Amino acid sequence: MLKPVRLKVSGFRGFAAEQDLRFSAPIVLLLGENHQGKSSTLNAIEWCLYGDECYGGSSGIRERINWEIPNRHLSEPDVLVELHVQEGETAFVLRRSLRMLARKTKPQQDVALGLPDGRTLTGNDAEQALRRLLRTSFRDFTTTVYQHQEVIRALLTDEPKRRNDALDRLLGLAAHRNLVAAIDDARLRTVQKQVVLAYNGFRNEAQAALNARRGDLLDRQREAAQKGLTPQDLTRAAVLARAAEVHAKLVECARAIGARAPAHSRPTSWEDVAGFIKWARADLRRLSAEIPEAKRQAHLLSRRGQLQRLQADYESLQKRREDTAKALSVLTAGSGGVDALTATLRQVQHDTEQARLTARQASARRSLVREALAVLEAAGARDGVGACPLCGNRAENLLAHLKDEYERATAGDVRQAEDARKTLEARSEHLRETLAEHERRTKAAAATEAQLGKAKADVAAALERPLDLFADPLALVNRDLETIDETLARTQEAIQARRHLLDRLEDDLERLESAVHFIVVEEKRRSVEQIRDTLEFRRLETLRDDLARWISDVESVKLAVGRDANEYARRKIEEAQERIDGGFRLLTNHPAITGLRLQVTADAAGKNLYLFSGPDGRDLVPILSQGDMNALALAIFLGLSRSGEGAGRLGFVMLDDPSQSLGSAHKRQMVELLNDFLKEKMVIVSTMDRELEDMLRRLIVPVKHVLRFSEWSPTRGPQIEVG
Amino acid sequence: MDLRAEIEAHLSADSPDDLPRRRELLREIVEAFEQGDETRVTTLLTQRAATFERECATLIKALQRYLQGETR
Numbered sequence: 001m002l003k004p005v006r007l008k009v010s011g012f013r014g015f016a017a018e019q020d021l022r023f024s025a026p027i028v029l030l031l032g033e034n035h036q037g038k039s040s041t042l043n044a045i046e047w048c049l050y051g052d053e054c055y056g057g058s059s060g061i062r063e064r065i066n067w068e069i070p071n072r073h074l075s076e077p078d079v080l081v082e083l084h085v086q087e088g089e090t091a092f093v094l095r096r097s098l099r100m101l102a103r104k105t106k107p108q109q110d111v112a113l114g115l116p117d118g119r120t121l122t123g124n125d126a127e128q129a130l131r132r133l134l135r136t137s138f139r140d141f142t143t144t145v146y147q148h149q150e151v152i153r154a155l156l157t158d159e160p161k162r163r164n165d166a167l168d169r170l171l172g173l174a175a176h177r178n179l180v181a182a183i184d185d186a187r188l189r190t191v192q193k194q195v196v197l198a199y200n201g202f203r204n205e206a207q208a209a210l211n212a213r214r215g216d217l218l219d220r221q222r223e224a225a226q227k228g229l230t231p232q233d234l235t236r237a238a239v240l241a242r243a244a245e246v247h248a249k250l251v252e253c254a255r256a257i258g259a260r261a262p263a264h265s266r267p268t269s270w271e272d273v274a275g276f277i278k279w280a281r282a283d284l285r286r287l288s289a290e291i292p293e294a295k296r297q298a299h300l301l302s303r304r305g306q307l308q309r310l311q312a313d314y315e316s317l318q319k320r321r322e323d324t325a326k327a328l329s330v331l332t333a334g335s336g337g338v339d340a341l342t343a344t345l346r347q348v349q350h351d352t353e354q355a356r357l358t359a360r361q362a363s364a365r366r367s368l369v370r371e372a373l374a375v376l377e378a379a380g381a382r383d384g385v386g387a388c389p390l391c392g393n394r395a396e397n398l399l400a401h402l403k404d405e406y407e408r409a410t411a412g413d414v415r416q417a418e419d420a421r422k423t424l425e426a427r428s429e430h431l432r433e434t435l436a437e438h439e440r441r442t443k444a445a446a447a448t449e450a451q452l453g454k455a456k457a458d459v460a461a462a463l464e465r466p467l468d469l470f471a472d473p474l475a476l477v478n479r480d481l482e483t484i485d486e487t488l489a490r491t492q493e494a495i496q497a498r499r500h501l502l503d504r505l506e507d508d509l510e511r512l513e514s515a516v517h518f519i520v521v522e523e524k525r526r527s528v529e530q531i532r533d534t535l536e537f538r539r540l541e542t543l544r545d546d547l548a549r550w551i552s553d554v555e556s557v558k559l560a561v562g563r564d565a566n567e568y569a570r571r572k573i574e575e576a577q578e579r580i581d582g583g584f585r586l587l588t589n590h591p592a593i594t595g596l597r598l599q600v601t602a603d604a605a606g607k608n609l610y611l612f613s614g615p616d617g618r619d620l621v622p623i624l625s626q627g628d629m630n631a632l633a634l635a636i637f638l639g640l641s642r643s644g645e646g647a648g649r650l651g652f653v654m655l656d657d658p659s660q661s662l663g664s665a666h667k668r669q670m671v672e673l674l675n676d677f678l679k680e681k682m683v684i685v686s687t688m689d690r691e692l693e694d695m696l697r698r699l700i701v702p703v704k705h706v707l708r709f710s711e712w713s714p715t716r717g718p719q720i721e722v723g
Numbered sequence: 724m725d726l727r728a729e730i731e732a733h734l735s736a737d738s739p740d741d742l743p744r745r746r747e748l749l750r751e752i753v754e755a756f757e758q759g760d761e762t763r764v765t766t767l768l769t770q771r772a773a774t775f776e777r778e779c780a781t782l783i784k785a786l787q788r789y790l791q792g793e794t795r
Contacts, residue, residue, distance in 0.1 A: 056757075175726055178761040179761060182761035182764035182765045182768075186764075186772065188772050191772040191773075191775065191776055192772075194776065198779060199779070199783070201783075202783045209790050534789070539782055543775060543778055547772075547779075549744075551772075554748065556736075556741070556745050557734070557748055557749045557752060559735065560730045560734045560735070560745075561730050564729050
């Protein structure tokens with residue numbers, strides 16, 4: 001079996017300058033703290049054997065997705081890993097390198113395999129020869145040769161789903177599990193549900209539209225039946241024929257009326273019918289307006305109106321004349337007529353003049369006496385005693401007494417004269433007004449008479465005949481009005497006859513329109529009904545079916561992935577069952593665990609479901625500690641690596657940090673297990689665990705080769721000492 | 724390891740036409756997986772599903788326009 005004997009490495013991940021490591025014992029211990037290059041050593045062996053397969057998404061190892069091979073701290077990070085493997089005396093040298101040709105370009109990878117006969121194969125030949133030499137796939141390598149520390153870490157979880165995931169990875173089924181998860185993440189059933197929902201939504205919408213059209217159609221059917229239309233009338237051809245008939249009637253009607261013929265010709269296609277109905281209606285309105293009797297009727301109505309206005313005016317003037325004459329007569333009767341009024345006025349005016357004179361004289365006398373009394377008073381005729389000539393009484397101050405008496409006596413005369421004057425002046429004014437009223441009424445009567453004359457002349461002009469003095473215009477107008485009314489009655493009959501024709505044509509148009517409406521709705525119903533025959537709907541159905549088939553295909557692929565993973569897991573577990581059981585019991589030394597049976601089934605999604613049970617069939621997980629789970633991972637790994645053909649020709653295993661959660665007892669048992677394992681295969685152990693290191697140094701029986709890693713720096717890499 | 728060949732052996736079919744189609748789909752899925760990781764597979768599937776969804780929406784919109792035009 002092939003075992004590594006030497007590893008030369010430079011520029012690979014944590015390595016910088018070239019390191020030449022010898023693996024010259026059945027067990028090699030890589031010791032040192034974290035980040036000193038131990039894992040890089042194991043990775044270098046792995047990369048040298050499997051190249052690109054061991055990183056990226058297809059590796060199935062999540063941590064390897066963005067893995068970098070070259071040491072990122074070097075300015076010229078060319079990578080070289082040279083692995084010497086030996087089987088007995090036969091040696092092979094595998095050299096894999098990566099050269100950075102230019103920045104930002106993909107580095108060039110070269111591989112060379114040195115054969116025992118001295119030949120060296122390169123490129124694809126070397127890769128193929130290497131596969132034949134190893135006889136193990138990368139997946140089997142990860143499950144039977146290289147125990148990654150991530151697998152143990154992932155297994156130490158309480159969550160069943162994550163534990164199943166870790167076990168899949170332990171069995172090399174990470175790619176399967178990742179594929180199933182990737183398919184689930186696409187949530188294709190949700191998309192399908194939405195598409196089906198949209199499709200059904202549209203179908204419902206179309207059905208609702210169809211129901212609405214059916215309802216419309218029933219209404220139109222009812223309307224058509226009410227208008228006397230039969231099913232035979234409700235076709236495009238029948239409508240066209242009926243439209244032609246209506247057009248012919250319209251032409252005939254125009255001719256009969258003597259009106260202008262319709263400007264449009266009869267419709268020749270279905271598309272013209274709606275337009276025809278529109279303009280035919282306009283023509284009916286025009287013909288109705290152009291009926292000759294209607295024109296005559298309009299003329300007669302206008303003349304009747306004119307005569308009725310003249311009649312009313314004349315009657316009004318007559319009434320006014322009567323009223324004016326009556327008022328004048330009343331005035332004359334009250335005042336005695338114009339002549340009597342004039343005479344009375346003259347007399348009153350004369351009396352008024354006399355009254356004015358008397359008043360003036362009385363006033364003048366009064367002024368004179370006042371003046372005389374004032375002279376006497378000025379001349380000192382005061383205090384004179386004597387008899388008053390006015391009242392006859394003796395007065396002590398006669399002058400003052402006379403003054404008072406005179407004032408009293410003359411004041412009455414002047415007032416009386418003024419009153420008489422005023423009364424006469426008022427009467428005079430009244431008489432003048434009465435005379436003016438006489439004049440006004442007389443003039444009004446004359447004006448009314450003149451208007452009556454003009455009205456009579458207007459009637460004569462309207463009647464177009466002269467009227468002699470004795471002709472009664474009202475009687476003549478009444479006679480003409482009667483004649484007009486008789487003519488109007490006859491005209492109305494003629495108009496009605498014409499209109500009846502037009503009304504029948506309007507009825508024809510309504511029936512035509514009703515038939516058109518029915519056909520339009522019927523055709524809409526049919527087109528909605530036929531929407532399922534459209535290219536778009538058929539494409540939609542195809543699309544829905546294609547999507548369902550595609551999703552079914554994806555599900556089928558997912559199931560196949562699950563079945564493959566399940567079958568592989570079953571086979572592997574079956575092969576290693578006994579060794580896993582033995583290894584686990586040895587590692588845990590658990591008094592309650594007398595046996596372990598590892599079974600694999602599939603969950604509803606097709607993912608592997610691992611069950612750990614004891615001999616009694618009861619689930620062991622609830623009683624397993626973290627250390628037990630770590631032990632379980634080691635037991636499975638070591639069991640798989642010693643069973644079947646998984647490891648191919650590779651006679652070694654690599655354990656990376658195998659004691660993560662192991663207690664002292666577990667570690668002790670692990671060393672025992674390794675002692676047993678070393679009887680068959682070589683072991684490379686990487687650990688930072690001092691207790692484990694101590695146990696390995698003390699208790700491992702075969703010769704040990706120890707490499708201590710320390711003083712790692714980005715540009716130098718690790719310092720590696722032997723021993 | 725030929726992942727595709729292994730899985731292909733487990734592909735089932737309801738009709739004779741299914742298998743070649745499913746093989747081709749598996750090839751695409753595994754190729755996407757091997758070229759990148761599982762997110763590339765998810766992207767491949769979601770993009771294809773979205774294409775279906777988009778075309779379906781376009782067709783329904785066209786049919787709705789047709790329906791509205793006819794029922795107005």
